[in-house]
Amino acid sequence: MSKRYNLLIVDDEESLRTLLESELAETQEFAVDTASDGGQAINLIQGKVYDVILLDIRMPRVSGIEVLKFVHEYSPTTQVIILTNYADVKTAIQTIKLGAYDFLAKPYDIDELFNTIHRAIERKQLFIDNKLMKSELTRKAGSFELIGQSPAFLKLVESATRFAESDSFVLIQGASGTGKELIASLIHRRSPRNDRPFVAVNCASIPDTLLESELFGHEKGAFTNAYQTKQGLVEVANGGTLFLDEVGDISPAIQPKLLRFLETGEFRRVGGTNLLTVDVRVVSATNKDLREEVKMGRFREDLLYRLNVVTLRVPLLSERKEDIPILAEYFLVRKAKTKTPKKLSQRAMDLLLQHDWPGNVRELEHVLEGAVLLSSSDMIEDSDLSMYFHRSEKGFQEGSSAMAPSLLADASVPLEEVERMHIERTLKHFNYSRTKSATALGISKKTLYLKIKQYGMKVQDP
Numbered sequence: 001m002s003k004r005y006n007l008l009i010v011d012d013e014e015s016l017r018t019l020l021e022s023e024l025a026e027t028q029e030f031a032v033d034t035a036s037d038g039g040q041a042i043n044l045i046q047g048k049v050y051d052v053i054l055l056d057i058r059m060p061r062v063s064g065i066e067v068l069k070f071v072h073e074y075s076p077t078t079q080v081i082i083l084t085n086y087a088d089v090k091t092a093i094q095t096i097k098l099g100a101y102d103f104l105a106k107p108y109d110i111d112e113l114f115n116t117i118h119r120a121i122e123r124k125q126l127f128i129d130n131k132l133m134k135s136e137l138t139r140k141a142g143s144f145e146l147i148g149q150s151p152a153f154l155k156l157v158e159s160a161t162r163f164a165e166s167d168s169f170v171l172i173q174g175a176s177g178t179g180k181e182l183i184a185s186l187i188h189r190r191s192p193r194n195d196r197p198f199v200a201v202n203c204a205s206i207p208d209t210l211l212e213s214e215l216f217g218h219e220k221g222a223f224t225n226a227y228q229t230k231q232g233l234v235e236v237a238n239g240g241t242l243f244l245d246e247v248g249d250i251s252p253a254i255q256p257k258l259l260r261f262l263e264t265g266e267f268r269r270v271g272g273t274n275l276l277t278v279d280v281r282v283v284s285a286t287n288k289d290l291r292e293e294v295k296m297g298r299f300r301e302d303l304l305y306r307l308n309v310v311t312l313r314v315p316l317l318s319e320r321k322e323d324i325p326i327l328a329e330y331f332l333v334r335k336a337k338t339k340t341p342k343k344l345s346q347r348a349m350d351l352l353l354q355h356d357w358p359g360n361v362r363e364l365e366h367v368l369e370g371a372v373l374l375s376s377s378d379m380i381e382d383s384d385l386s387m388y389f390h391r392s393e394k395g396f397q398e399g400s401s402a403m404a405p406s407l408l409a410d411a412s413v414p415l416e417e418v419e420r421m422h423i424e425r426t427l428k429h430f431n432y433s434r435t436k437s438a439t440a441l442g443i444s445k446k447t448l449y450l451k452i453k454q455y456g457m458k459v460q461d462p
Contacts (some may be wrong), residue, residue, distance in 0.1 A: 003192065003193055003196060003239040003240075003279060004028070004029060004030055004031040005029065005030050005031070005051040005052065005121060005239070006030075006031050006033070006048060006049065006050045006051050006052075006238075006239075007024060007030040007031065007032050007033070007050065007051060007052050007053070007054070007117070008032075008033045008034070008035065008041065008044060008045070008050045008052075008053045008054070009021060009024075009032065009033070009034045009035070009053075009054045010034075010035045010037075010038065010040075010041040010053060010054065010055045010056060010059070010064070010067060011034075011036070011054070011055075011056040011059075011083060012036055012037055012056065012058075012059045012060065013056075014036070016083075016106075017034045017036070020054065020113075021034055023110055023113075024117075030117075033048070033050075037059050037060060037061055037062060038059050038061065038062025038063060038064065038066055038067045039061060039062045041053075041055075041062075041067050042062065042067060042070050045067075045070065045071060045074060045075060045078075046074070046274040046276070047274060047275060047276060047277060048276065048277055049075065049078070049235050049238045049276065049277075049278050050075070050078050051078065051079065051120075051121055051124060051238075051239075052078070052079050052080075052081060052117055052120050052121060052124075053067075053071060053078060053079070053080045053081070054081050054083055054117075055067055055068060055080050055081065055082055055083060055100075056082075056083045056084070057082060057083070057084050057088055057091055057092065057095070058085075058088065064082065064095075065095065065098070068080055068082075068095055068098050068099065068100055069098060071099075072098065072099040073220070073228065073229050074229055075231065075235070076099075076127075076231065077124055077127055077128060077231060077235070077236065078124070079101040079120035079121070079123055079124050080095075080099065080100045080101055081100070081101055081102050081103065081104060081116055081117065081120055082095050082100050082102070082103035082104070083103075083104055083106065083108075084103055084104070084105055084106065085105065085106050089103070089105060092105075101119075101120045101123055102116055102119070102120065104116060125197070128197050128236050145182070145330070146179070146182050146183075146186060147323070147326055147327055147330050148320060148323040148326070148327070149322070149323060149326065150315075150320035150321075150322045150323045152315040152319055152320050153315065153320050153323060156183065156312060156313075156314060156315065157183075157186065159312055160183050160186050160187050160190075160312055161186070161190050163187065163310050163312070164186070164187040164188075164189075164190035164191040165190070165191065165192070166310075167191075167281050168309045168310050169262070169281070169282050169283070169284070169306065169307055169308070169309045169310070170184075170187060170283045170284070170309070170310045170311075170312060171247075171283075171284050171285070171286070171290075171307045171308035171309075171310070171311050171312070172184060172283065172284070172285040172286075172311075172312045172313075172314060173285070173286060173287075173311060173312070173313045173314070174285070174287065174313060174314030174315075174316075175287050175314075175316055175360055176287050176359070176360065176362070177317075177359050177360035177361055177362030177363055178314040178315070178316060178317070178360045178361060179314060179360075179361055180245070180285035180287075180314055181200060181243065181245060181285065183285075183312060183314060184198075184200070184241075184243045184245075184283045184285060185198060185243075187241070187283055188240070188241040188243075188281075188283070191241065191281065193239065193240050193241055193281055196237075196238075196239040196240030196241075197236060197237050197238075197239070197240035197241070198237075198240055198241050198243065199233050199236050199237035199240065199241070199242050199243065200243040200245055201214065201215065201233055201242070201243065201244055201245065202245045202246060203244055203245060203246045203247055203249050203250050204245070204246035204249040205246075208251040208253065208254065211250065211251075211254055212254055212257065212270055213230070213232070213270045214232065214233060215232050215233055215234055215254075215258070215267075216232040216234060216257070216261075216267045216268065216269055216270060217229070217230050217231045217232030217234075217235060217269040217270070218230050218232075218269050218270035218271050218272070219269050219270065219271040219272045221271065222269070222270045222271025222272070223270070223271065226271070229269075230269075232267070232269065234261065234267060234278055234280060235276070235278055237278070237280045238278040238279060238280060239278075239279055239280070240280060240281070241280065241281045241282075241283055242280045242281070242282050242283070243282075243283050243284070243285070244282060244283070244284040244285070245284075245285050246285065246286060246287065247284040247285065247286050247307065248286035248287070248288035248290055248293055248299060249288075252298065252299075252300070255299070255300045255303050256300070258303065259300060259302060259303045259306060262282060262303075262306045262307070263306065264277075265277050265278055265279060265280075282307070284307050290304050290307075290308075291304070316357070316360060317357040317360040317361050317363075317364065318356050318357050321353055324349075324352050324353055324364065325349065325353075327361060327364060328344060328349070328352060328364065328368060329341075331364065331365050331368045331369070332344070332368060332372065332380075335368060335369050335372045336372070337372070340378065342371075342372055342375055342378055342379065342380050343378065343379050343380065344379075344380050345379050345380065345381050345382065347381065347382040348371075348380050348381055348382045348384065348385055350382075351382055351385050352364070352367075352385075367385065367388050368380075369418075370388070370418040371384045371385055373418045373419055373422045374418060374421065374422050374425070376422075376425065376426060376429060416455075419451070420455045420457070422441075423437075423441065423448070423451055423452070423455070423457070424457060426441055427457075427459060432459055434448055434449070434459075
């Protein structure tokens with residue numbers, strides 16, 4: 001069963017509050033709180049993250065309009081449905097401009113109420129998806145699906161699926177490029193929280209000065225340029241899964257605050273005094289030996305114990321080499337510039353199988369992306385991998401598959417350099433005919449001209 005949605009009913013009519021609370025709580029879909037006036041509602045909102053608020057407009061002392069304005073600033077992902085009498089419909093319409101999701105006129109049709117609440121929840125999820133989209137696209141630009149048939153990989157997937165059913169914290173250990181975030185995503189998708197947000201935070205890419213604000217949010221005026229209140233990612237993930245990638249890079253200054261949050265679910269926004277509570281499942285990942293980090297005094301021992309209730313280790317690509325052919329096929333399909341993906345010759349596959357892959361699956365993806373650009377035919381040959389691998393001093397005997405590959409530098413040749421080399425090779429192959437070269441490259445003559453100019457190539461006349 002998925003986690004229940006937090007819902008707040010704010011109305012000064014006790015009979016109506018009781019009726020609504022009974023109807024909504026009966027479904028087991030909602031965790032329902034009630035408030036009899038606007039002031040009480042604001043106090044509750046400051047201590048808990050609500051998915052939906054049912055809000056009466058006309059209340060003594062603090063009106064529904066004031067509560068709506070507070071919600072819009074303090075908890076912008078929370079959806080507000082206005083409860084109103086027919087006489088106040090005009091005012092209710094005005095609340096839409098102030099950020100309310102919708103309004104319902106009394107007396108309420110219970111089916112209409114449920115439908116409106118469900119639509120509001122969907123809107124909140126869309127809001128969260130849009131908020132995270134830019135960072136998600138950036139993070140996932142080099143991602144891949146869970147692909148593998150090796151015993152080590154299948155055992156990992158089986159363990160992750162089994163652990164997903166609980167709410168225990170999981171620590172995923174593995175070298176860079178092994179696919180730790182994919183395992184975290186699998187745990188979320190197979191968990192009872194799969195219909196709630198999966199929010200990933202790369203702790204290594206966010207400066208220490210910003211990480212606390214990114215995680216826990218900040219109040220308006222908390223620091224320079226804090227022009228408005230910002231919800232932290234722990235609030236956005238409420239009810240779902242928070243993935244802390246590269247958790248070993250969190251500074252000692254932030255670690256105590258993270259530990260308190262993990263133990264209690266409570267936190268304060270930067271510059272705030274109110275304790276907020278959320279319900280998230282935390283999955284973390286690291287490429288560091290955290291026990292060694294503890295010995296060196298760089299990581300708290302109690303935080304380590306809290307994070308690794310369950311530990312999963314992602315195998316190196318060198319430990320699952322039988323997965324290289326199917327991974328390579330997947331990448332070639334994904335990187336294909338035409339409807340027909342390129343294939344690997346047996347000699348090229350031998351190179352891939354014998355390499356140690358210190359950069360793991362991410363390195364394999366990078367190498368194949370470059371090979372697709374360099375190859376001038378439908379078959380990728382061992383020569384198309386030459387900028388990443390070289391032959392041993394003994395050489396490679398013609399007709400033999402015994403190749404001894406090694407990585408040139410760190411195999412991090414920029415794609416622009418790969419493209420430049422491919423264009424130069426193609427031009428030379430067609431005796432510098434721009435028409436034939438552009439056709440072979442699958443680009444227009446104008447684009448080819450711009451590329452030649454961009455890379456400062458000295459092109460001979462045909």
